[in-house]
Amino acid sequence: MTTAHVDSSADNGSIHIYVSGEIDLANAAAVEDEIRTAITHHPSAVSVDLAGLTYMDSAGIRVLYALASRLHALRIVLELIVPLDAPTRRLIELSGFESIAAIRPVRS
């Protein structure tokens, strides 16, 4: 069974989410739930750190896209933290997040 871990922390109205492990069809729905649960109040910004993610495919992109669209509609800033050498970097670049999220190698 594919496993991923979702951790989160909050400061000054921002929520930071850390996803590690792998995301595919088997656990995408569970990861989506966990991310949703981590966003407890109405933050001004959300960051999702993917540095610890060793594998992701379109099932994971779907989760991030749903999150990004929702936050975009709520005018909450979303930042995706993806180091340049991260295994998921190219997948994120190819998925056209630029219009709805900021992609950075480290947290700003």
Added chain:
Amino acid sequence: MGYDSLVSSSGEPSNASTAADERLRRIESVADAALAQLDVEALLAELLDRVRELLAVDTATVLLLDASAQELVVTVALGIEATVRQGLRIPLGKGFAGRVAAEEQPVIIEQVDQSNVMYTVFAEHGVCSLLGVPLLANGTVIGVLHVGTLIPHRFSNDDVRLLQIAAERIVLATQSRRAEVERAAAVVFQRSLLPARLPTVPGLELAAHYVPAGHGEVSGDWYDVFTLPSGWLCIVIGDVVGRGLVAADVMGRLRNALRAYALLGGDPAEVLSRLDQQIQHFEPETMATVLLAMFEPSFERLHLSSAGHPPPLLALPDHPTVLVEVPGDQPIGVPGGLRRRATTIKLPPGGLICFYTDGLVDRRGVSLDVGLEQLRESVLAGPVAALCRKLMARLIGAEGPGDDVAVLAVRRQDSGEVGPLDLVLPALPWSLRDIRLAVRRWLSAVGAGPRAVADLLVAIGEACSNAIEHAYGAGGGNVAIHLELQQPDVLATIRDTGRWRSPNRDDGGRGTLFMRDFSDELHIDHGPGGTNVVIRRHLSRAASG
């Protein structure tokens, strides 16, 4: 207690025993062809019948000591058979038989009553008088032989002497028979604990050889090969101190405990520490040497920790073979040791690592240094099955080993030798992780670059996800993956036998987009027989898709 008396067992042989010589011979003749086929209990029953006739008594009973429980177990009873069926157990020192065993002397009771026996057993059967002698093997009590009469009887010194002789015969007969049965059981048991077949691991060649000691008695040598859900491959080789069924039994528990602890994760030093804690707490009598090697999923490196086990040998093409420098931490089961250590070594393609137990190098008439040097010279990077055979022929020879020998060799294949990979898994989401593990391993074995590995994992993952989500209805089906090398490319074929339904998701086939982006060439054929996806990707260059 005036009516029972202890009788010295060192009295002069009397005329009566001379007169009984002829009858005694019947007990001695336990090697009769007719008896040879009997198991221990049937043999005891036959012997007891002869004792009963010899001493003209009504009951005859053998109780054997269960050393772990410190109890005597009624094993065969003539005249009071029910005690066997009831599984009667007598604590050492309690009751009549318990007293015989505890005192290690003959005991006579002329009139049974509540003060001198576990009353109910004998009272129920109307036993009046009793004579019991210990069964002694090499001076250690292994049980009790007692006889009883239904009418009051005064047992003479000659009766005692006769029963002692009978006891000696019984010990001889049962010990050798028991040893035979136990040896046979231990061999079967130990074999059942060694892997019947080593797992097939793409990218690795594995071979193992086990030979029991020349005298046929097993000791606790074992080896084990298993994979973890994380894709790591574990190799264990160990040697339990002790012999026979007991050692084989301990070895079985060690094997299972080690597997369970490996599943919890951690490096080999941590796994061995957990095993050590468990053994020291629950089985303080046990001692064993164990070497645990954990291969990373790519097989490029392995992590080793040794609990007092001889170090493995590393053979690389065009290099002299060397003993791997693994810190020799204390064996499992030895209290008060220091923190265990783990070592990491590289295993390049074509490299071979050879594990063994000390029986291979610690041989009669050969010093350990010479044995090790012979082994080092014999181990070369090459086919593993042939290596195991060669080691046996060169180091063990025709006469067989004096101790058990286990050898296990692992060779990492060169990228050119790796055959195609074929997987067939249920078209279910949980299969995806297993597919990635196998694909990752195969790609590493053929020498694919990190970028190509990442790309192919996504492209193949998307093709499989499509099959899982869209190929089959509720009935389910399989997805088949075939990977082969067509230098300098990898060709991956993903096949299902379902009827394709086009994706109706809102992401509009992002998966297909990724497949195209992460491969150099992509062909998708939907036919009535299913869907065939072919992905071509260069082994190292960035994708052109």
